[in-house]
Amino acid sequence: MKRLRMFVMGTRFNRFIMGLIIVNAILIGMETFPAIYQRFHAPLMILDIVILLIFAIEVALKIAVLKKSYFSNPWNIFDFVIVLGSVILYSTPFVSVLRIFRVLRVFRTITAIPTLRRIVxxxxxxxxTISSVLLIMLIIFYVYAVLGTSFYGEVAPEYFGNIFLSFITLFQIFTLESWASGIFRPIFEQEPSAWLYFISFIVIAAFIMINLIVGEIVNNAQKISDEVEEDTGEIKTDTSEIKELRKEIREIKQMLQQK
Incomplete structure (x- = not known):
């Protein structure tokens, strides 16, 4: 059992599974090309079955080794649900649902790479924090949608004709997609003061709010990294203490043998 545990939790086995996940992702991508899918349909299906079988064996081995503790890790539950769903639905007529599970197997890359797990x-x-920021953004969108409808509803009814069109227009401006040439300049030609409305919205919504969200995620990632470093430091300290104890025991044995 110890050998099986060392094998399943070992670096080589995890790298092998990681390689299979990448191969599985490539195969799923190849199937999106009709010419390749029609020509190599049978080999692709065989490879997919083999990969799924290996994933199922991996999950079964980890459950056998870790037992109940396997399900204490949310990432293990995620792997288990994806593999189990793929196995159950493989021979059923629910092709669309099976495709979803097959694509979700690519997300197993996150479970295999610790740094990705930290980011998630x-x-x-x-x-x-993000929910609070989104609520503030919704209020900002609403205020600017009302202002846009009031100020530019007659100038550009296709963009600010009503509050719903204003919301869609503001979302396009928020993504910075063709906002200057498509929306801003035609309105600016008739309303020179429109620059204040558009620029203030972009600065507040697109720059400040997004930076708040990104900053919060970065701070949390830093906290997780610090916790990992602390745990690693404790392990290193314990390891060095064990080495010193072993050294002292050897010295005591040598002294006893000399007597």
């Missing part, structure tokens, strides 16, 4: 964990930790 930081993102989840930032959800309370």
């Amino acid at each position: 964990a930081a993102l989840f930790m930032a959800i309370p």
